[in-house]
Structure formats: structure tokens, C-alpha cells
Amino acid sequence: MKKNNLIHARTCVYNVNYHIVWSTKYRKEVLDEKLQQELKDLFLEIAKEKGFTIATMEIMTDHVHIFASAHPQVAPSYIVKMLKGISARKLFLNHPELQKQLWKGHLWNSSYYIETIGSISEDAVRKYIENQKTRG
Template sequence: MSEVKHGRGYVYSIQYHIVWCVKYRHKVLIGNIDTRLRELLHQIAMDNGITISEIESDCDPLPLLIDCTPQHSISSIIKALKGVSARLLFNEFPQLKKKLWGGHLWILLSL
């Protein structure tokens, strides 16, 4: 359960459960890629003022539970997490491009 937070004139507790998977359901989130993905997602979240409460990167699909403020829109959160993580993983692990043609890593399953 998320803690209730106070802003100036408002009280909030916002959590989103986001589920996405690797395009074509390829099993590429293993070993160093899985470890690096966790690090990247936590760094991206911290840079955007978001907290990742739970993450299960070793399973497919990838579920995340995040806490955010009312100023964050869900579309900008997903864009940041998916877009930046995909770009950085493709740069660091060029072998991903051979399995995932077209330059796409993620597909969104549900919110």
C-alpha cells in the first residue's frame, strides 16, 4: 500500500501497475541485460521523480508498480521508461538488434 502524501492544498496516493513485454516475446531479458534493465529503470524513474515500488524483470511480461505525483501523466511516464530504456539497451547490447529487428524493444500490454 502506498503512503498518503501531502502537497500544497491536496492529499494524494497515486500508484500505477504497468505491464509490458518484449516485442515478439523473445527471451532476451537474461543475465547482464536483466541486471542493466533494472538499473536503467530505477535511474530513469529517479530522474523523473517517480518511485518504482516493485519490479519483476526476470519474467515475461514485465510488471512494474510505480508511485508518482499528480503532476505526472501516465503517458509521459511510460514514454520515459520504455523509450529511454530501449535506446540505452540497444546501445549497450548490440546483439539485441539482431533478435529485435525494426528498432522496437517493448509493447505495452496493460495499465
């Protein structure tokens, strides 16, 4: 149960949030609107299956912004690994032509950016992510 940004779990009360950003391989602009919507659905499905939540996200043609929350036992690297790995596999299965647009058939760049977000800056990060598409 979430109240005032605090989540009450069986053994702890927490507010653990991450702003995660990663790009497509070679920053290729391959994520059209159709793929962006498919990715959003996939990311929400993955989060639910793997035990973390996505509060908000924005997907651009060449990169992704995710605002996620997780129990302290869920490693941030696990969140990234699940989102990138499963989404790439499923997108390539559903859209084999996508692999041809990318050298060596990798969807995501291997690196990513991550920062922890406390309640003070949570609103600022949400607005930043939600306004990504309007920035051009």
C-alpha cells in the same frame, strides 16, 4: 514524506499508484539475468530523473511488471513512455547485438497494460509482482 500510503506534497496529499506491464516485441525471450539487472538499475535511474518512484518491479525474460507511484500531475502515459523509450535506447547502445535478435530493431511491444492501485489492493499487487519469478 510518505505516511500510511499518503504522500504530502506542497499542494496536495495523494496516493497515486500504477501497476504497469509490457512485453518485449514479439514476446521474444531476450532479457537474460544480466539485462534484467541492468534494466532494473535503468528504471530506477529514469524514475528518479523524471519525478516518479518505483516501489517494486520484476523483469522476466519477455515482459516487465512495475509498481510505480507518482504525483497526480505526472501522467501515467508519461511514465510508460519514459521507461520504455529511454531503456530501449540505452540497452541498444550498450548491447548492439540485442537489436539483431529482434525484427526491425524494436525492444518493446508498442502496447502496455496499466491499472490504478489503491491502498486496499497495494499489498496484493506487490506480492503478485514479487512472486512472478516463482510462478514459472
